[in-house]
Amino acid sequence: MSTTGERPVDALEREALCDLLAEVGPDVPTLCEGWTALDLAAHLVLREHFSRWGERRMAGEKAKGLPALIERLRAGAPALPWRVPGLRTLLNGTEFLIHHEDVRRANGLAPRTGRPDLDALAWRTARLTGWQAARKIRPHGLELRVPGGPARRFGAGGAVLTGQPVELLLYLSGRRGIAQVDLAGDPGAVAALRDS
Structure with missing residues (x-):
């Protein structure tokens, strides 16, 4: 789940994102509202090296x-907590x-395919964030489904x-406008998920 070849997926994604940022330049938009690629790169550096920061540090x-x-x-x-095996991959x-x-989607690049390591990481994380989303839409339930693959249900009935x-x-x-998903199920649960 965590590696392609011998390299952890977080190291591969770090390298690929750096390559993409270098290719697109500082001024292109991102899906983070109001942020350019430069803003995003600064955020990533600050996130790893400082526990708190404000506009001045940004x-x-x-x-x-x-x-x-x-x-x-x-x-x-830095070594802690970012290089602890397991945590490094998840975080x-x-x-x-x-x-x-x-960066990709805001600039018209298609979804990436053929990366089972990314799919495994995304599914692991989606199960955690799905649980959080399901809590927000109670009493409705939520089910996550991968076509031809696994499913995870949080509560009974609800949104699929x-x-x-x-x-x-x-x-x-929160990237709902670009995520290529189908949302179906109980209308109340669907509305609650869209509004959460």
Whole structure:
């Protein structure tokens, strides 16, 4: 689940996102409202190196420029907690996967296919975020389904969200406008999920 070849999925996604940021440049949009690629890169650096930050620190990181931020991201995260096996995959792998798609999708790039490591990570994380979403729509239930694959139910009846694991994760992490999913089921549960 965590590796392609010998490299952990979070390391692969870190590298791929850095490559994409270098390719698209600092000024392209992302799916993070109001953020450019430069904003996103600064966020990723700050997230790994500082427990708290405000606008001033964000501006300071952005002033260093995208190439410097990419270089810092490529250098890797501090040892704790970011390099602890298991945690690194779940925390950084998920973060880089979602933000990689934030840049890709905002700039017209198609969903990636043929990456079982990303699908496994996304399904693991979607099960956790699905549980959180289901709590918000109680008394309705929520079911996550992968076509021809696994399903996970939280409560009885309710909304049924169907899609590939990465698409489910994107929907559950607030990227609803671009997530390629089908939402069906009880109308009240569907409305509650859309509004949550």
